[in-house]
Amino acid sequence: MERNGTWTRRDFVRAGSCAGAVVLLGSSRARGLGRWVAAPRGSAPPVVDRLAVRVVVDNAQDALQRSARVGNVEVERVGMIMEPDLGRQVVSQFGLGYHLESRRGDETRNFLLDFGPTAQSELENLDLFKIDTAAVDALIMSHGHFDHFGGLMPLLERDRAKMRRDLPLYVGGEDAFCYRWFERPNGERKSAGVVSRSALDGAHVRLVMADQAAVIAGQAFTTGAIPRNSFEQVLPSTKVEVGVRGGAGCDASHFTPEERAGKIVFDRFPGEHATCFNVKDRGLVILSSCSHCGIINTIRQAQAVSGQTKVHAVMGGFHLSVAPQDYVAQTVQALKDIDPDYVIPMHCSGATFTWMVRDALPGKLIMSYTGTRFAFGG
Ligand SMILES: [Fe+2]
Numbered sequence: 380m381e382r383n384g385t386w387t388r389r390d391f392v393r394a395g396s397c398a399g400a401v402v403l404l405g406s407s408r409a410r411g412l413g414r415w416v417a418a419p420r421g422s423a424p425p426v427v428d429r430l431a432v433r434v435v436v437d438n439a440q441d442a443l444q445r446s447a448r449v450g451n452v453e454v455e456r457v458g459m460i461m462e463p464d465l466g467r468q469v470v471s472q473f474g475l476g477y478h479l480e481s482r483r484g485d486e487t488r489n490f491l492l493d494f495g496p497t498a499q500s501e502l503e504n505l506d507l508f509k510i511d512t513a514a515v516d517a518l519i520m521s522h523g524h525f526d527h528f529g530g531l532m533p534l535l536e537r538d539r540a541k542m543r544r545d546l547p548l549y550v551g552g553e554d555a556f557c558y559r560w561f562e563r564p565n566g567e568r569k570s571a572g573v574v575s576r577s578a579l580d581g582a583h584v585r586l587v588m589a590d591q592a593a594v595i596a597g598q599a600f601t602t603g604a605i606p607r608n609s610f611e612q613v614l615p616s617t618k619v620e621v622g623v624r625g626g627a628g629c630d631a632s633h634f635t636p637e638e639r640a641g642k643i644v645f646d647r648f649p650g651e652h653a654t655c656f657n658v659k660d661r662g663l664v665i666l667s668s669c670s671h672c673g674i675i676n677t678i679r680q681a682q683a684v685s686g687q688t689k690v691h692a693v694m695g696g697f698h699l700s701v702a703p704q705d706y707v708a709q710t711v712q713a714l715k716d717i718d719p720d721y722v723i724p725m726h727c728s729g730a731t732f733t734w735m736v737r738d739a740l741p742g743k744l745i746m747s748y749t750g751t752r753f754a755f756g757g
Pocket residue numbers: 522524669671
């Protein structure tokens with residue numbers, strides 16, 4: 380049962396066997412917004428033997444960094460790209476995209492989590508890193524900002540025909556499909572994009588609503604919606620437009636009356652979710668993407684739904700580059716209390732956070748760049 384906004388291990392939602400027990404959410408379907416399947420409940424999340432995380436797209440690259448073993452993590456750097464020719468280089472852009480490969484016994488699973496901001500970065504880097512999209516078992520989108528989904532439709536347009544027939548796309552809630560906006564202090568707004576549900580339907584992608592914790596392809600799990608139980612708060616400047624126009628947008632019936640009817644309102648990111656693995660003899664590896672709802676809230680939700688308190692690594696965009704210094708310090712102190720083995724800031728984490736982690740959590744900071752591949756576990 381739901382307790383304080385989290386799920387016990389017994390109630391953990393399992394999506395790996397989705398095909399046999401799908402649930403259609405009537406409100407979305409009735410309004411012609413495409414079909415949802417909701418993940419059925421099942422047992423606790425699995426333990427995997429090994430996890431490799433390839434950073435397909437991030438803000439920056441350092442081609443001079445050498446591969447090394449940091450503690451018990453293998454860190455492989457992409458270095459200079461010399462082949463097939465010098466005219467093709469890693470593309471770094473403001474955004475995030477990952478390729479995840481996990482192993483449990485003799486079974487391997489592949490995931491793409493977020494897709495960078497453009498076709499240019501996502502597709503070129505997938506090719507340069509020799510990632511076989513035909514082997515991908517599931518797609519996962521963390522939230523509905525263009526810097527995380529921009530490469531999704533171009534990927535499907537290029538590779539859908541060779542990908543698995545029943546390819547699922549996990550999102551954390553209806554708001555994944557809302558029009559998003561960034562707003563400057565002077566009130567000027569710029570679009571942060573919208574994911575076309577009809578285009579996804581056209582690509583025969585199976586939409587899975589993981590608004591509660593769910594196992595993905597038998598090896599990963601998503602946190603589901605993340606309760607807000609700490610000092611953290613969604614930082615200003617992000618807005619959401621609730622409703623449908625031009626054949627895209629989100630179903631207003633999922634939102635409060637105040638948020639409905641085409642209004643552009645403060646974005647609470649109700650459906651932002653994180654992807655996680657429980658790695659044997661190591662603990663949780665938690666992959667956040669933008670952490671609008673707070674990286675501490677995210678970690679606590681991953682611990683609560685999995686029953687695993689040990690955090691091996693937390694990585695991703697922590698959305699602290701625009702946060703006040705005392706807020707960043709509070710976050711670092713809370714991280715120190717959680718005591719992960721490693722902290723790997725990316726994308727929107729910010730230099731202040733990175734420097735504070737280096738000083739406050741000695742030996743735990745690992746730098747990440749576009750192309751870096753981290754291997755966790757034996
Ligand atoms: Fe974002």
